[in-house]
Amino acid sequence: MNSLTDRTSVTRRRTPLNRSQIAGFWGAWAGWTLDGMDSFIYALVLTPALTELLPRSGYAATPANVGLAGSILFALFLVGWGLSFIWGPLADRYGRTKVLAGTIFTFAIFTGLAATSHNVWELGIYRFIAGVGIGGEWALAGTYVAEAWPEDRRKMGAGYLQTGYYAGFFLAAALNYTIGVHYGWRAMFLTGAVxxxxxxxxxxxxxxSEKWEKAEARTVRTKPLREILGPAYRRRTWVACILxxxxxxxLWAGAVYEPSAVIQLATKAGMAKNDAIRTASLATGLLSIAxxxxxxxxxxxxxxxxxxxxxxxxxxxxxxAIVGSFGWAFYLPNGLAPFIAWLFVLGFFGGNFALFSLWLPEQFETRVRATAFAFCTSFGRFVGAxxxxxxxxxxxxxxxxxxxxxxxxxxxxVGLFVIPFAPETRGEVLPQ
Structure with a gap:
């Protein structure tokens, strides 16, 4: 009985967060939320934006051309995401908070500029540069929270932080349901400047973060990218990249194509255009909550x-969930309701990204942590493009x-066969 009481008492006595840690978390969370909102705005306004811009660029706005142009532009966006590895070494050298703010400035300004696009080429350039900023935010927010929060809280902090990105999806869906339907795709991009x-x-x-300040004070300047690809870290770096x-x-196969799939299914069910768009927004909200x-x-x-x-x-x-939604429900005669039901399952397991916010910082020392986080995420985005x-x-x-x-x-x-090669860090403290 005493032992149970002791364990309960230890569980309840978590290290309190100070004002800076709380402010830092909410700053990182808000940035990650608005990052998610900005990145998902494109998926929601893809069809109306390209329907207007393709004819101005010399192409017919056929469904096939909209689909192909949308994929090309999104691939450019992901290449921008991939180039975001530049933020990692900067954060290891100059600190987490300044560089984190820089990533947010970048994606906000160029998302807002996308509202001024006159053709698909301008939209592509703005989305590419916005991608560079958006891609860096996760690595720096995840690194900051892992280092700033006390050891007994940082694991749940990773889960709390990751909810921000999908809260951004929900926010984008809500904005599309209200602003997008009434004021169009340009107004949606303007909200991304907030x-x-x-x-x-x-x-x-x-x-x-104190951990970075202490590491900076004692670190002999090295090249962090060379170090994470060297003998000490090479295996865990490449395994993390693959995973x-x-x-x-x-994520992008399911989340990016989900609104288009719902609109197609809603139209097939006899809904008007605006009703189909609203249904896609509601489905995205459900995906985000899950x-x-x-x-x-x-x-x-x-x-x-x-x-x-x-x-x-x-x-x-x-x-x-991907097979159940896109491989089965999408082809049912009345597939809208089953497809949306599968989206809840797809959304829940899409929360796997929270593990990387928790796990990646545990695999690398402070002096190279931001570089490793940014490199691994950027690698995946290049392949994703x-x-x-x-x-x-x-x-x-x-x-x-x-x-x-x-x-x-x-x-x-394939990932199930790669996971055994990764290090298990349960029960270990964040390396200094």
């Missing part, structure tokens, strides 16, 4: 059964959306 305020607050209110690549392929629940459920599970087993469960769930281009070509060739997206489930099955 994160500039968050960047200013981060610069003014959030202190640098993140698989997660990114699944993913937030998946993010919150993940850290306790990872603490109980380990990082590797948890990721295996989430990867298997993603494979089943290529896969997205192939998906667009497959949709054009097969004249259907469902089967090409459903085939991405294969990546998660």
């Amino acid at each position: 994160p500039v305020v968050v960047a200013i607050l981060i610069l003014l209110r959030v202190k640098e 993140l690549t698989i997660a990114i392929i699944g 993913t937030i629940l998946g993010c919150l459920a993940l850290p306790p599970l990872a603490e109980r059964i380990g990082r590797k087993k948890t990721l295996a469960i989430y990867f298997l769930g993603m494979a089943v 290529g896969v997205n281009f192939l998906l667009g070509a497959a949709v054009l060739h097969m004249h259907t959306l469902g089967v090409p997206v459903a085939l991405t489930a294969i990546a998660f099955i």
Whole structure:
């Protein structure tokens, strides 16, 4: 009995957070939320934006051309995401908070500029540069929270942080349901400029993490990128790259094509255009809520059964959900309701990204942590850009959306064979 009381008392006595840690978390969370909102705005306004801009660029706005141009532009966006690895070494050298604010400034300004696009080329350039900023935010927010929060809280902090990205999806869906339907796609991009305020607050209110300051004081200057690819870290770096690549392929296959799939199914069910758009927004909201629940459920599970087993469960769930939604429900005669039901399952297991916010910082020392996080995420985005281009070509060739997206489930099955090569860090403290 005493032992149970002792354990309960230890569980309740968590290290209190100070004002800087709280402000830092909410700054990182808000940036990640608005990052998610900005990145998903494109998926929601893809069809209306390209329908207007393609004729101005000399191309007919046919469904095939909209699909192909959308995939090409999104591939450019992912290449921008991939180039975001530049932020990692900057953060290891100059600190987490300043560089985090820089990433938010970048994606906010160029998302807002996308509203001024006169043709698809301008839209592509703005989205490419916005991608560079958006891609860096996760690595720096995840690194900051892992270092700034006390050891007994940082694991759940990773889960809380990751909910921000999907809260951004929900926010984008809500904006599309209200602003997008009434004022169009340009107004949606203008809302993406709001994160500039968050960047200013981060610069003014959030202190640098003590772990980085201590590491900076004792570090002999090295090249962090060379170090994470050297003998000490090479294996865990490349395994993390592969696992993140698989997660990114699944996220963007499911999440990016979900609104288009819902609009197609709603139109097939006899809905008017605006009603179909609203239905897509509601479905995206459901997907987002489910993913937030998946993010919150993940850290306790990872603490109980380990990082590797948890990721295996989430990867298997993603494979089943992608096949169930895009491979089966999408082709049913009345598939709208079953497809949306499967989206909840897809969203929940899409919370696998919370594991990387928890797990990646545990695998690298402070002096190279931001570089490693940014490099691994960027690698996955480069590959994701290529896969997205192939998906667009497959949709054009097969004249259907469902089967090409459903085939991405294969990546998660491959991931189950890669997970055993990753290090298990359950029970270990964050390395200094």
